[in-house]
Amino acid sequence: MKNNINNTNNNTKLILLHPYIQKQGSSNRLWLLACISLFTVAFLLTLIYTRESTSTHASTTGTSYAAAAATNPPLSKTVIKALVHYASNSNNTDRMSYTDIKQISDVLRQCNSPCNFLVFGLTPETLLWKALNHNGRTVFIDENRYYAAYMEEKFPEIEAYDVQYTTKISELNELLGTVREQVHNECRPVQNLLFSDCKLGLNDLPNQLYELEWDVILVDGPRGYWPEGPGRMAAVFTAGVLARSKKGGNHKTHVFVHDFNREVEKVSSDEFLCKENLVKSKDLLGHFVLGKMDANSVQFCRNHTSSP
Incomplete structure (x- = not known):
């Protein structure tokens, strides 16, 4: 053991x-x-x-335009006249007439620099609008994302964004009726469209664009010459809301509607920009001047006379 x-x-x-x-x-x-x-x-x-870079992008952009305006003198009248002359005398049949271009040019020249200029539609006048608004900020909205990207690549100084239109010209009467029914709610004349579900309100623009105080708005797009085309109802409605929803002062907004002789442009303008705000209608251009409206307003026009 x-x-x-x-x-x-x-x-x-x-x-x-x-x-x-x-x-x-x-x-x-x-x-x-x-x-x-x-x-x-x-x-x-x-x-x-x-996050900090994203939140300060809009204010930084605005500051850069203000700084540019302070250091760069405005275009001379001679240069402006030359630009308007050669742009309107081009052989391109899609261009605006001299009279129409001059109306917009005169307003841009009188705008307090820097001027915020919003343009619906990338057209043959795109580079002209950018040049005429020399020290200001010019933003273009177009229905074609590929063309918007192409323009920005070819002309880096152009600021362009694409937007998805869901409207059809054939639905004009139905859309106007819907807005009238919802004018107390989603389709109010004063609101931040970023949070709106109104059928005619464009709510997919870059966030910063809803915060800008627009001095001049030109509606020259999207396409609107056949029944299934998107038409300009949404662009006119959005222009009217942006002009009335300004936060600062009593500054006016000039809204131009091109092809004003067509039914959709005329009816939409009467409905959302209003006859009492019409300053001038000549050739193919309607010129409206809109002021800031009370936040509780539920009526676009004082005297509503248009009908679908």
Whole structure:
């Protein structure tokens, strides 16, 4: 029995871990935790920086235009006349007439610099509008995303965005009826369209554009010459709301509607821009001047006379 015990004792080996090995495992865990913490902090800092950059983009853009206006003198009358002359005398049959271009040019020239100019439609006059609004901000809205991207690539100074129109000219009467029914709710004349579900309100523009105080708005798009085309009802409605929803002062907004002789443009303008605001109608251009409206207003026009 003793011999068995002794043999057992002789075969038993005591295994001990050296303190260095224990320290090494603990050190590896600490390094792993440190790396994870470092990556977490870096991610949070990146996220915060990105949010701050996005939120300040609109104000920074506005400040840059103001700075440019302070350092760059306005275009001379001679240069403006030359631009208007050569633009209107082009062989392109889709261009505006001299009379129409001059009306818009005169308003831009009188605008307090920097001028915010919103244009619905990328047209043969696109570069002209950008040039005439020399120190201001000119933004173009178009239905064709590929053409908007092409224009920005070819002319980097152009600021253009695409928008999805869901309207059809054949639905004109139905759309006008819907707006009248919802004028107390989603289709109010004073609102932030970014949060609106009105069928004629464009709510998918870049957020910053809803915050700008627009001095001049030109409706020269989208296409509207066949029944299934989007028409300009939504553009006219949006222009009317943006002009009435200004936050600062009693500053007026000039709204121009091109192809004013066509039914959709005429009826939509009577409905949302109103005859009492019509300053001039000559050739193919209607010129309206709209003022800021009370936030609780539920009527576009004082004297509603138009009907679908």
